[in-house]
Amino acid sequence: MTVLMVLIRRELSLAWARGGGALLAVGFFVAAAVMLPLSLGPAPARLAAVSAGVTWVVLSLASLLSLDRMFERDFDDGALDLLALGPLPLEVVAAVKCLAQWTVSGAPLSIAAPVVAVALGARPEAAPMIFVAAALGGLAFAFLGGTGAALALASRRGGVLIAVIVLPLLTPPVIFGGAAISNFADRLPWITAVSLLAAYALACVALTPFAMAGACRNAQS
C-alpha cells in the first residue's frame, strides 16, 4: 500500500509540475472559449444555442494538451523501466498516471466548465450538472488519452499523432456529455445521458490500463 501511495504522490507532483499543470489546461480552455463569441458574434441567443456543445468540444480538446508528456518523460529518463521492474504491475502504474492527469487537468477543467458555459449563455441551474458531466467525461478523456500517449511512445512524434489516434475514440463521451448538457438546457430527460457517460468512463478506467501497459512494454522492448 505504501508503494502505491508513494507512486500516487510522485505522479501527482509530476503531473502538477509538467508543463504548467492545471493552469495550462484551464488557460487554454478559457482562451479557446473566448474565441467563440469573437467568431460567432455577440448575439446572446446564438451563443446560448451553442454554448453547451462548444463547452464540451473545447473541453475535449483541452484534455489533449499535456498528453504527450504523460509517459514520454518517464520513458526518456528510464523511470518507466524502473517502474516496470518495481513491485506494482505496469497496469496499476498506468492507471495512477491517468488518475493524476485527471486530478491535475480534468478536475480543474470541470470546475471551469460550468463557469464558461454559463458565461456563454447556458442556464445557471445547469451548472452542477455540467460539473458532474465534465468530471466524468474528463475521466474518460484522461484514460483514452493515456492510451494514445502510451501507443505513441514508440514513435517519438507525440503531439499531433496522439490527437489523431485519440479523437475518434472520444466520440462516445462527446456524444453522451453533449447530449446531457443540451437535454438539460432543453428541459428534456438527461439522466440517461449522464448514466451512459458514467458507464463509458468506468469502462475506460477498467479496460484501458491493460492497453497502456501493453503499449509501454512494447516501447521498452
Place this chain on the structure above:
Amino acid sequence: MFSALANPARFMAFSRWAAPILALVAAGLIGAGLWLGLNAPPDYQQGDTVKIMFIHVPAAWVAMMAFACLGGASFISLVFRHALADAAARAVAPLGAAFTGVALVTGSLWGRPMWGAWWVWGDARLVSVLVLFLLFLGYLALRASIDDEAKGARAAEILALVGLVNLPIIHYSVQWWNTLHQGESVMRAGGSALAPVYLTPLLLAGAGYSAAFGALWLARIRSEVWRRRATSLALRAALA
C-alpha cells in the same frame, strides 16, 4: 484450412492462384450486379439515383468487414505472434480506408440529389462510417510514424483492438444521438423492404465487392511478404 494457411510457404502457394481466381470471380459478379442494377427500373421516389446504391452499399459493407478483418488479424498477431497475421493486418488497413472512402464519397453523391445536401449530420450511419474512416486513418498514422517495424506492429495491433472494442459503442452512441437529435433531415422512406429487382443486383454486387476485397487483400499480403523478404535479403547482403 486456416491453420494450414498459417504456414507462409503454403499461403504463398495458395494465394498465388486464389488471388487471380477471386479477382475473376469479383469481376464477373460486379459486372453482373451492375448490369442488372443499371437495367433495373427507376425507383418511384428516387428515380435513377437509386442505382448509386449498387456501388455505395457494398462498399460500406466491405468497409465494416475490413475493420473486423483488421481487428481479427491484429488479435491473432498479438496473441500468437504470427508474422503472417501481422502482414495481413498491415495489408488490410489501407484497403479498408479506401473502401470506407468510396462509401463516404458515393454516399455523399447520393445524398445530394436525395436529401438536397452533400452531407447530413442527422444520419447516424453516415457519421459512424466517418468515424470508422478516422479510426483507419489513426491506425495508418500510428503505423507510419514508428520506424521500428516490430514495435510499430505491436502498437498498431493494440490500437486496432481498442478500436474494435470501441466501434460498436461508437456505432450505438451515434445512433442514440441521432434519435435524440432527429431534426428536419429527410430520410429515405422505407428502405428495408427492398424489391427483388433491386435486391438481386445488390447482393451480386455485395458478393463481388467481397471477392474483390479478398483478391486485393491476398495480393497485398503477398507483396508485404515479398517486401519483408527483400528487406531481409538486403540486410543479409549488407552484412556479408
